[in-house]
Amino acid sequence: MNKKIGFTCAYTPVPLIEAAGFSPFRVFPESKAPDLSGNLLHDNLCPHVKKVLDRAIAGDLPDLEGMVFINSCDSMRRLSDAWHEARPDDKIIFLDLPSGINSLSLDFLSKEYKRLTETLFKWNNKTCSSKEMTARVNNRIDTWNLLAALVKKSSGKMSKAYTKGHASLIQEIINTAATKSVDKALLMAQNKIDPQGDARQGAAPVFLFGNLLFDPKVYDLFEEWNINVTGNDFCTSSRFITPVDKNACDNIFKSIAASYLNNTSCARTMDTSKPGSIAMNIVQQAKETNAKGVIGFTLKFCDPYLARIPMIRKALQKESIPFLMLEGDCTMGCMGQQQTRIEAFAEMLEV
Secondary structure (H helix, E strand, O other): OOOEEEEOOOOOOHHHHHHOOOEEEEOOOOOOOOOOHHHOOOOOOOHHHHHHHHHHHHOOOOOEEEEEEEEOOHHHHHHHHHHHHHOOOOOEEEEEOOOEOOHHHHHHHHHHHHHHHHHHHHHOOOOOOHHHHHHHHHHHHHHHHHHHHHHHHHHHHOOOOEOOOHHHHHHHHHHHHHHOOHHHHHHHHHHHOOOOOOOEOOOEEEEEEEOOOOOHHHHHHHHHOOEEEEEEEOOOOOOOOOOOOOOOOOOHHHHHHHHHHHOOOOOOOEOOOOOOHHHHHHHHHHHHOOOOEEEEEEEOOOHHHHOOHHHHHHHHHHOOOOEEEEEEOOOHHHHHOOHHHHHHHHHHOOO
16 A cells, blocks of 8 residues: 655646555545644634644644645645644645746746655655656546546536435545545546436425535535535635646646646636636636536635735626635534524525
8 A cells, every 4th residue: 555645735746656656645634633733733724734833733644645735825835834843754845836836836836846756756866867757647647637637527417417426426436536546536437436326306406616625525515405516616626637748848746737727727826917817717617517506615725815805706706606604613512503504594595
């Protein structure tokens, strides 16, 4: 069994981890570990970061060969610092992520991804030429792209017919790629990614967006509350499974960087040539998935998202698309607290 590399951000390319001979392990903020992160971090901080740190302090993790952190926000930078204190023996690499999308950002991120790959190969005591390293990366990208294509194809069916359990099944496959291996996720996708059973009528078609919504059971709850998830935009779902165009640039690391930067951006990364593009993208995705309403779900204290919600709300109002904004932590309990609001929103859509 391959040793595991932990990571926390969707801008971490899993094919690079696997090319170096490791298995990926995305550290999701799900744990019964005691709340001890306040000993190292401020209490009023991103619950994702705090819960991941709780896992580190409590040892609620598999054996990790190392951790990859992305400078996606100030809280994540603080998590990297706190990890050094909580687990001083762990190998850690910290990558910077450009906040804008332009040629300089592309060049910078490609060098960061190359540095990540070289570091991972060293951690696994693998010595090979640049050509051999590139070949290994290309091989894992091919498998990753097969998975991405299957997930995209199956996700597209969510907007055409509502089948119970379809959304949670797709999330389960994505989580397998994030925490076990792309090969296992691909096998799952090839065997059972298509919807099972007859299409159901009467549920409100809704598009979801936000930062984290990783538990497949959450999508089952939405179904219980008369919501048909026609599509979503989360860093734990569609933004995580980013296909890589290997021919986009003149070297593989630049191609990977281009694919990740040109994918639908999260709130902390913006296309400076198109101010407000995050709002336009959400409107476009809602229309493309035939949604009658949009639900946003963000974590408490996530300033990058909260700062952009007024812009998103205005764009949706302009298109007469109903919008419900929810905030919470990383627990199923917080979703249960939103049940009444979600059911009322579904009823308002008058399906």
